[in-house]
Amino acid sequence: MSADSNRPKLLIFDVNETLLDLGKLQQAVNQEFKSETAFKQWFSLLLQYSLVDTVTGNYHNFGQIGDAALDMLAQALGQPARPASRKKELLALIAELPPHPDVIPGLTALQQAGFRMVTLTNSPDATMRKQLAYAGLTGFFEQLISIDSLKCYKPHPTTYLSTCQQLQAAPAETMLVAAHGWDTAGAQLAGLQAAFITRPGQQTYPLAPTPTLTGSTLPAIARQLIG
Incomplete structure (x- = not known):
């Protein structure tokens, strides 16, 4: 400047x-849902619904929204919802x-x-x-x-x-x-x-x-x- x-x-x-x-997390989510676009779709849902919470005053932390977004992603892809333990494993990767x-x-x-x-x-x-x-x-x-x-x-x-x-x-x-x-x-x-x-x-x-x-x-x- x-x-x-x-x-x-x-x-x-x-x-x-x-x-x-976020490459490690991206790879894990894509492999889990057998889709090359799964991570992008999930991250977009995470951001979208964090804004919904902000606008509506209905706050949940990013981890909670990330968990919910994994359920929404599974539904969008016509797949069964993942068990809570598996979602926890995936989301834990964000700290590594x-x-x-x-x-x-x-x-x-x-x-x-x-x-x-x-x-x-x-x-x-x-x-x-x-x-x-x-x-x-x-x-x-x-x-x-x-x-x-x-x-x-x-x-x-x-x-x-x-x-x-x-x-x-x-x-x-x-x-x-x-x-x-x-x-x-x-x-x-x-x-x-x-x-x-x-x-x-x-x-x-x-x-x-x-x-x-x-x-x-x-x-x-x-x-x-x-x-």
């Missing part, structure tokens, strides 16, 4: 798909995911450049802490924040603004870093800046503001931020 641009003082990181590689290869180099560069960094995820607090510990990322972040305490999912404006308030950072001086167009749209419409990482299969939302920064990897974003 140029010297006269509004360089953010706080970076908020999404976790699933942005920092963590590696970081994308570019993540530690990118976080290291940003940490060395002096940026404040926190996470903000739709995953429950306990799950997020297991995820980041397993991936070896915990030490990069000042705080690990989940929407669970708000009982309101991203991209609701409250999720971003309450994080800024908690960290005593102005929204305009805060940047969300994410690999989801719905997430960057939510942050920008709440008054934050946003950096979009173009992970394979991810797109920005054409009817939302263009992300402040775009890059194919986290180091690419870091280079633009550090200048």
Whole structure:
């Protein structure tokens, strides 16, 4: 970013798909349901019904919605519902995911450049802490924040603004870093800046503001931020 641009003082990181590689979970869900598109269908249901819960005020945590979405997926594919124990095994994989290869180099560069960094995820607090510990990322972040305490999912404006308030950072001086167009749209419409990482299969939302920064990897974003 140029010297006269509004360089953010706080970076908020999404976790699933942005920092963590969901490939292991994707493979397991696809194999379980014998479909190459099962994981995408399941993850879309997970996001869709988290928004339904937010709009209707009928909160369940991400794990509960993930479990329900596995039932919905089975029904959509004309398959029997999986036993609770099998669903639990599948969902447990979300806490055992590696970081994308570019993540530690990118976080290291940003940490060395002096940026404040926190996470903000739709995953429950306990799950997020297991995820980041397993991936070896915990030490990069000042705080690990989940929407669970708000009982309101991203991209609701409250999720971003309450994080800024908690960290005593102005929204305009805060940047969300994410690999989801719905997430960057939510942050920008709440008054934050946003950096979009173009992970394979991810797109920005054409009817939302263009992300402040775009890059194919986290180091690419870091280079633009550090200048």
